[in-house]
Amino acid sequence: MKKLLKILLVILVTLIAVYLALVIFIRIYPRIAPLICQVRGGEYSFYGWSVGGICIVSYKDGGRLCTNSKECKGGCIITTTGQTTGKCKEDNSPIVCSKETLIENRRISPAKFCPMF
Numbered sequence: 001m002k003k004l005l006k007i008l009l010v011i012l013v014t015l016i017a018v019y020l021a022l023v024i025f026i027r028i029y030p031r032i033a034p035l036i037c038q039v040r041g042g043e044y045s046f047y048g049w050s051v052g053g054i055c056i057v058s059y060k061d062g063g064r065l066c067t068n069s070k071e072c073k074g075g076c077i078i079t080t081t082g083q084t085t086g087k088c089k090e091d092n093s094p095i096v097c098s099k100e101t102l103i104e105n106r107r108i109s110p111a112k113f114c115p116m117f
Contacts, residue, residue, distance in 0.1 A: 047094050062090035
């Protein structure tokens with residue numbers, strides 16, 4: 001019985017510690033997120049109706065010609081219907097579905113780039 005109580009006490013203390021750590025993190029993160037982004041070489045920006053910001057980081061292969069999203073870190077995009085060759089996405093900023101579309105194996109896949117809608 002004593003062992004069980006000790007185990008339950010350890011579990012309770014651990015849960016309280018995790019809870020407090022999360023509370024502290026949630027309060028501190030909005031203040032340090034821009035600094036973390038800057039260290040990553042990005043620019044902290046706000047998009048759309050987002051509550052928090054997003055760290056926009058450029059891709060090294062951005063702007064290179066491509067025919068498949070597997071060729072690029074951020075995906076291969078086209079801006080004109082009917083194209084089979086696109087360009088590697090410049091950065092990790094959200095894409096507006098009506099202007100840019102992902103291509104995979106020379107086929108258009110717009111649904112993959114519409115997570116916000």
